[in-house]
Amino acid sequence: MSAPVSLLAPIGLLAAMSLAVIVLLHMRRQTPPARAFPSLRFWTPSPPETSERTRLRRPPLSALLIAQLLAALLIALALARPATDGVLGFFSSRTTPLHQVIVLDGSTSMLAADPSDRERTRFTEATDAAVKALDDWQPGDVATVMLVGTGDQTWSASDRQQIGDLRTRVERLRPPGGQANLNDALRLAGDILLPDREHKVIVVTDGAQTVDPAVAGAIDAPITLRQVGQGATTDNLAITSIAARPSASRNWSLRLAFTLSHFGSEATTVPYTVTADGIELVTDAVTVGAQDQRQIELDLPAGTNEVAVSLRADDALVVDNRAILRLASDDLAQRQILLLSDNPGALQHALETMPGARVDVMPGATPGIKALSAAYDLVVFEGISPTENDIPDVPMILLQPQPLSDGRFAIDGSLSAPHGEPTAAGDPVLRDVDFSGVTFDTMPRYALAQGEQQIAAAREEDGEGPLIWRGTFGQTPYLGLAFLADASNLPNRVAFPILVANMVNALTTTPLPASVSLGATVPLTPAGDVSRMAVTLPGGRVVTLEVPSGEGRAAALPFTETNEPGVYSVVETRANGDDAASGVFVVNAGDRQESNLAPNPDLASLLAGGSQADAGGAASDGVLQELWPLLVGAAIAVAGAEWLLRMRQDRRRGAASVARRAPS
Amino acid sequence: MITRMRGLPRSLRWTPRAPRPAAPAPAPEALLDEALLGRLRAIQIDLRNLPTHGLAGEHRSRQRGPSPEFSDFRPYSIGDDFRRIDWNAYARFDELFIRESETTTEIDVHVLLDLGPTMAWTSDDRLPTKGRYGLRLTAALGYLSLWHLDRFSVRPLGVGGPMFGPIQGRSAILPMLHYLQRLPAGEPVDPVAALTQYIWHRRPGSLLVISDFVHTDPAPLEAVLRTARGRGWRVRLLHIQDPAEADPGEWLVRDEVTELVESGSKARLTVRANPRTRQAYLADRQAWLDGLGAVATQHGILHDVITTDEAIDDVIIATFGVPGAVRR
Numbered sequence: 001m002s003a004p005v006s007l008l009a010p011i012g013l014l015a016a017m018s019l020a021v022i023v024l025l026h027m028r029r030q031t032p033p034a035r036a037f038p039s040l041r042f043w044t045p046s047p048p049e050t051s052e053r054t055r056l057r058r059p060p061l062s063a064l065l066i067a068q069l070l071a072a073l074l075i076a077l078a079l080a081r082p083a084t085d086g087v088l089g090f091f092s093s094r095t096t097p098l099h100q101v102i103v104l105d106g107s108t109s110m111l112a113a114d115p116s117d118r119e120r121t122r123f124t125e126a127t128d129a130a131v132k133a134l135d136d137w138q139p140g141d142v143a144t145v146m147l148v149g150t151g152d153q154t155w156s157a158s159d160r161q162q163i164g165d166l167r168t169r170v171e172r173l174r175p176p177g178g179q180a181n182l183n184d185a186l187r188l189a190g191d192i193l194l195p196d197r198e199h200k201v202i203v204v205t206d207g208a209q210t211v212d213p214a215v216a217g218a219i220d221a222p223i224t225l226r227q228v229g230q231g232a233t234t235d236n237l238a239i240t241s242i243a244a245r246p247s248a249s250r251n252w253s254l255r256l257a258f259t260l261s262h263f264g265s266e267a268t269t270v271p272y273t274v275t276a277d278g279i280e281l282v283t284d285a286v287t288v289g290a291q292d293q294r295q296i297e298l299d300l301p302a303g304t305n306e307v308a309v310s311l312r313a314d315d316a317l318v319v320d321n322r323a324i325l326r327l328a329s330d331d332l333a334q335r336q337i338l339l340l341s342d343n344p345g346a347l348q349h350a351l352e353t354m355p356g357a358r359v360d361v362m363p364g365a366t367p368g369i370k371a372l373s374a375a376y377d378l379v380v381f382e383g384i385s386p387t388e389n390d391i392p393d394v395p396m397i398l399l400q401p402q403p404l405s406d407g408r409f410a411i412d413g414s415l416s417a418p419h420g421e422p423t424a425a426g427d428p429v430l431r432d433v434d435f436s437g438v439t440f441d442t443m444p445r446y447a448l449a450q451g452e453q454q455i456a457a458a459r460e461e462d463g464e465g466p467l468i469w470r471g472t473f474g475q476t477p478y479l480g481l482a483f484l485a486d487a488s489n490l491p492n493r494v495a496f497p498i499l500v501a502n503m504v505n506a507l508t509t510t511p512l513p514a515s516v517s518l519g520a521t522v523p524l525t526p527a528g529d530v531s532r533m534a535v536t537l538p539g540g541r542v543v544t545l546e547v548p549s550g551e552g553r554a555a556a557l558p559f560t561e562t563n564e565p566g567v568y569s570v571v572e573t574r575a576n577g578d579d580a581a582s583g584v585f586v587v588n589a590g591d592r593q594e595s596n597l598a599p600n601p602d603l604a605s606l607l608a609g610g611s612q613a614d615a616g617g618a619a620s621d622g623v624l625q626e627l628w629p630l631l632v633g634a635a636i637a638v639a640g641a642e643w644l645l646r647m648r649q650d651r652r653r654g655a656a657s658v659a660r661r662a663p664s
Numbered sequence: 665m666i667t668r669m670r671g672l673p674r675s676l677r678w679t680p681r682a683p684r685p686a687a688p689a690p691a692p693e694a695l696l697d698e699a700l701l702g703r704l705r706a707i708q709i710d711l712r713n714l715p716t717h718g719l720a721g722e723h724r725s726r727q728r729g730p731s732p733e734f735s736d737f738r739p740y741s742i743g744d745d746f747r748r749i750d751w752n753a754y755a756r757f758d759e760l761f762i763r764e765s766e767t768t769t770e771i772d773v774h775v776l777l778d779l780g781p782t783m784a785w786t787s788d789d790r791l792p793t794k795g796r797y798g799l800r801l802t803a804a805l806g807y808l809s810l811w812h813l814d815r816f817s818v819r820p821l822g823v824g825g826p827m828f829g830p831i832q833g834r835s836a837i838l839p840m841l842h843y844l845q846r847l848p849a850g851e852p853v854d855p856v857a858a859l860t861q862y863i864w865h866r867r868p869g870s871l872l873v874i875s876d877f878v879h880t881d882p883a884p885l886e887a888v889l890r891t892a893r894g895r896g897w898r899v900r901l902l903h904i905q906d907p908a909e910a911d912p913g914e915w916l917v918r919d920e921v922t923e924l925v926e927s928g929s930k931a932r933l934t935v936r937a938n939p940r941t942r943q944a945y946l947a948d949r950q951a952w953l954d955g956l957g958a959v960a961t962q963h964g965i966l967h968d969v970i971t972t973d974e975a976i977d978d979v980i981i982a983t984f985g986v987p988g989a990v991r992r
Binding site for chain 1: 782783785794876878879906909912916920921922923924925926927931932933934935936938941944945948949952
């Protein structure tokens with residue numbers, strides 16, 4: 001343990017010699033002060049005593065001497081630059097520059113507020129605490145603010161101007177929502193700490209989090225927990241799931257199921273309302289026990305596009321009291337697949353079971369495939385191949401394709417009853433696909449052309465050939481399969497729909513999701529000729545994303561502004577101004593973890609990582625603070641008191657009247 | 665407050681006194697301000713012990729005489745001026761009546777003002793010096809006299825040059841104030857000697873001696889007061905003192921050795937400010953004041969001890985005003 005106070009410049013204590021000088025000056029025998037008086041006739045002379053005739057006298061214990069000694073002592077101490085990490089450091093300045101990382105929890109639970117003051121959310125308290133922490137900045141310090149939600153954002157400042165800007169930015173921050181991964185945030189904080197400074201990490205959260213103590217312990221900085229929302233109610237009701245499936249009792253209708261969770265200490269009865277396309281369907285009440293949940297199911301009318309469930313609860317977190325389910329499929333929420341087959345069966349069924357997939361089946365001899373495929377995201381050839389001048393410009397899956405004149409799909413033999421084996425480990429096409437027990441009938445042995453890559457092999461005792469491979473027609477990718485679906489027992493296994501889904505996902509973009517959680521990043525994948533995507537938020541604000549121009553298919557644009565629950569509509573616009581496609585997705589706030597507002601009582605000890613955390617939020621944190629400003633301030637105060645004392649004595653002596661001679 | 669030195673001496677306790685109320689600070693260039701002038705005009709002078717002369721003043725006289733202001737009738741007696749017989753009354757009552765009229769009178773006011781070095785001293789910058797205070801008191805008395813058409817004259821002691829007055833009339837107020845304002849500091853002077861010289865060269869009237877009398881002993885004062893009384897002067901001693909002269913307890917720093925320098929002579933004396941020194945000082949001074957007071961009482965004159973922290977108009981009212989007769 002270090003000493004409570006350290007002297008950074010002990011030589012400064014030499015100034016304490018001035019104390020002896022002051023005492024000597026006070027011991028000097030002084031000539032009595034002369035003062036004028038009108039007449040001496042009534043005064044009795046009283047000459048100095050014998051002891052007063054020496055040059056020095058005993059030090060007079062006057063208030064003046066004590067004040068002067070005290071002021072000199074304080075200045076001598078200040079020159080020695082004492083520093084401490086104790087409580088006195090609160091009044092003084094630091095000795096070394098500090099890099100302070102403020103981790104700001106922006107998860108959905110931070111939107112909670114006490115019902116008596118809805119404006120002051122936990123996030124508002126958190127930003128106030130962050131701004132207060134920024135106020136400790138001194139020249140040479142670096143401050144970093146990390147906003148942690150579903151995604152992390154980081155800002156740093158190292159001079160006064162930047163600190164002012166950062167403070168303004170923090171004051172205007174809106175919580176991103178979602179789930180905050182404090183482990184990732186702390187790892188990042190540990191990585192960005194500058195090596196030449198003292199370190200300090202402040203975690204500002206409502207405590208509804210958990211942390212790996214190993215991660216916290218690995219950070220080379222004390223971690224301070226500033227918990228917000230303490231004392232406010234944590235009782236909360238939320239719709240934590242909502243889904244629909246075909247009704248077993250009624251044809252052409254759907255059955256809605258939603259879960260109502262209660263994170264409170266006592267059972268409560270809450271009214272709820274279900275609306276379908278804006279028309280009230282059901283209004284009822286349900287009793288939910290403490291820390292319990294209830295699932296409610298009801299049939300929806302046929303043709304319902306959108307269903308919403310609302311709770312009438314005056315609880316801490318309002319945003320999770322409503323959930324929306326989008327049932328209609330929009331353009332952007334679908335995958336358009338063209339299946340060219342004379343014998344569609346298991347393959348068609350596997351394609352149609354994919355969420356958002358719309359499959360059109362046409363005969364294998366359909367002409368003009370290239371033109372026809374422009375309206376599709378994927379073309380699947382089963383047992384046939386496109387003619388060389390009619391190759392689609394969209395991704396393709398080819399099952400047992402016929403050889404082409406350019407040498408592609410050439411056959412150099414056959415394989416009898418082979419079995420399948422993955423050859424490209426980790427390829428997403430084969431993820432979760434298990435070939436064990438899968439048998440194939442006799443299949444052609446393809447000779448792969450240059451540029452084609454084998455993914456799985458078909459092996460038999462005498463040889464092997466490619467089972468699944470990938471290649472490209474120019475810029476257009478495709479996947480080839482050496483077998484037909486009905487010439488194998490694979491369609492009878494669970495591996496088949498998984499394999500089909502993996503292939504479709506590998507070749508096409510992800511469609512617009514029907515529902516995401518608050519704060520989630522939504523990938524928006526524009527079509528090839530789309531130049532702009534406009535997203536209309538629930539509040540009416542429109543966010544426009546420009547699609548970068550370039551060859552080939554555009555990459556997905558991340559859309560991150562999903563921090564308010566509700567319906568988001570997306571419109572794709574072509575370069576000529578025409579709308580290409582539109583879609584809708586829904587953001588719901590209800591979540592089993594984030595709707596539970598109760599703080600984690602172990603968070604402080606978890607952050608401690610064993611020893612270092614300061615759950616009380618004290619400011620010292622082991623950083624040495626210089627005490628000289630405090631001492632200089634005290635010396636100035638004592639010197640001021642000494643001056644007043646001196647003035648008072650001078651006034652009493654009335655020295656000024658000596659000079660007065662004239663009557664007017 | 666005026667201390668008439670006929671009472672008991674002050675307490676000799678060494679306890680600090682209550683904070684003294686700050687005296688109104690005089691304007692540096694003006695001896696009297698407008699507010700003080702207004703209050704002075706409202707004061708009615710007590711004439712009971714003052715010799716009066718002439719008819720020019722504004723003061724109502726007990727005497728009756730020829731004047732347009734009718735006062736009363738009285739039966740004719742032998743020796744009366746028959747020109748004052750009211751013949752109309754005789755025709756009506758067949759008896760002779762004398763018509764009496766009211767007369768006014770004036771006062772001769774003389775001021776001897778000590779401006780010696782001992783008067784140029786104050787213990788506190790917030791208070792005027794004794795000399796300055798004496799000038800203000802003289803200016804107030806002069807204003808009062810001239811406003812009531814009395815005859816007024818000033819002889820500054822220790823200062824060369826002509827005296828002011830005697831002069832009469834309100835038009836002399838401004839010259840009087842200018843005269844006083846320009847008076848320089850004076851040389852050491854004995855007020856008794858100056859008084860002796862003055863009473864032999866002037867017509868007797870009301871004589872006000874303004875001084876701190878620090879070098880005046882009771883014996884020579886008694887002699888000159890007796891002479892003045894015999895000549896018909898009504899003398900009044902206005903004894904100016906500084907609060908620190910009355911009690912230097914607060915002025916000196918306790919237990920500190922101080923070298924006192926006497927004003928004028930520059931004589932030096934080392935004293936230690938302790939209760940014993942203070943007690944001795946107060947006792948000696950009180951004995952001296954008692955001696956001056958006894959001399960004054962012996963000749964029926966007033967010895968007013970005035971401290972420089974007192975308001976001028978309060979001093980005028982207490983010293984010269986008719987009790988309860990201040991006109992507002």
